[in-house]
Amino acid sequence: MIEEDTNWFSKWEEQLPSPDDLMPISQSLITPDLALAFDIKPPMFPSPSQNHGHLRRDMRVPPICVPSLIFPLNNHNSSEFADSSDLGGSGTPLSGPSDEPARTLKRPRLVWTPQLHKRFVDAVARLGIKNAVPKTIMQLMSVDGLTRENVASHLQKYRLYLKRMPGLSGSGGKGALGINGGGKVVDPATDHLFASGPVPPHFLPFLPVAPMHQHPQIGGVEAVVHPHMQMQMNNYRQGGGGHFGGAAPANGQYENLHHHFPGREAQPS
DNA sequence: GTATTAATAT
DNA sequence: TATATTAATA
Numbered sequence: 001m002i003e004e005d006t007n008w009f010s011k012w013e014e015q016l017p018s019p020d021d022l023m024p025i026s027q028s029l030i031t032p033d034l035a036l037a038f039d040i041k042p043p044m045f046p047s048p049s050q051n052h053g054h055l056r057r058d059m060r061v062p063p064i065c066v067p068s069l070i071f072p073l074n075n076h077n078s079s080e081f082a083d084s085s086d087l088g089g090s091g092t093p094l095s096g097p098s099d100e101p102a103r104t105l106k107r108p109r110l111v112w113t114p115q116l117h118k119r120f121v122d123a124v125a126r127l128g129i130k131n132a133v134p135k136t137i138m139q140l141m142s143v144d145g146l147t148r149e150n151v152a153s154h155l156q157k158y159r160l161y162l163k164r165m166p167g168l169s170g171s172g173g174k175g176a177l178g179i180n181g182g183g184k185v186v187d188p189a190t191d192h193l194f195a196s197g198p199v200p201p202h203f204l205p206f207l208p209v210a211p212m213h214q215h216p217q218i219g220g221v222e223a224v225v226h227p228h229m230q231m232q233m234n235n236y237r238q239g240g241g242g243h244f245g246g247a248a249p250a251n252g253q254y255e256n257l258h259h260h261f262p263g264r265e266a267q268p269s
Numbered sequence: 270g271t272a273t274t275a276a277t278a279t
Numbered sequence: 280t281a282t283a284t285t286a287a288t289a
Contacts, residue, residue, distance in 0.1 A: 109279095109282055133273065152273070153282055159274095271289105278284070 110150045119143060120154060 112120070123140040124132045134152035141151070 107283095112281080135272065148272080149283070153284085156274075156276095157281075273289080274287085276284100276286075279282085 107145075107147075110146070112154055116141075116143065116146075117154075120151070120158070124155075124158070 110116075119141045120137065123137045127136055127140060132155070134148045134155055137155065138146055138148050138151045
């Protein structure tokens with residue numbers, strides 16, 4: 001039914017970024033420098049203490065036209081975009097990114113939050129092995145600011161993970177992702193493990209993204225990636241648990257997870 | 270010429 | 280380690 005196609009996105013949207021989980025942070029994610037460079041004014045954050053309930057993450061970041069990438073306070077001493085505010089008096093040979101066009105700015109490392117990863121996995125799942133290539137995945141994910149390289153890199157790791165996926169005892173003898181006939185995704189077991197539920201065996205071989213029913217949450221709380229997943233998405237425990245001694249990873253970036261076809265990926269002829 | 274991938278670097 | 284970047288190549 002076509003109707004489903006319509007709902008498809010809504011459902012997806014709903015199950016995607018939990019407002020609470022998505023940006024519990026109150027820190028401005030844009031470096032002052034960057035903000036200035038792009039002439040971006042920090043989006044208004046709803047009262048963090050009020051965003052519970054049904055608050056749909058409707059808050060779209062201002063219609064930024066540039067790489068609307070929201071940076072987590074990347075603590076790295078990137079020689080590139082070191083905050084000019086404190087640029088060590090040392091004769092910094094670098095002019096700073098403020099001068100450079102946004103296009104050439106070096107983005108900070110992408111942090112694959114569980115939400116992002118979920119989108120990624122969903123995309124891969126519905127694309128099927130055949131089409132699950134960086135470009136396509138990226139498009140399906142529709143996360144603005146996300147680059148093909150980002151996806152490619154993650155995909156590489158994801159594949160490695162699938163390969164090492166335990167439990168595939170070779171009774172069948174089929175390779176980890178050897179199947180491909182109709183666009184199957186990977187071993188059911190693998191897929192199941194990784195998807196941790198939200199990715200039902202309904203993927204279609206074709207693009208016409210369909211509305212498979214995805215339960216946004218499992219057991220009440222969204223099942224974070226997966227326990228077995230050695231891809232260490234561990235630090236992101238949203239629900240539960242406890243904190244880690246390590247510094248909490250900024251997870252607010254890419255909050256604008258709304259679909260919005262990338263303008264930056266403009267493909268040259 | 271682009272896109273994907275493995276390898277490598279940070 | 281996780282992600283980026285490069286290099287090879289389809």
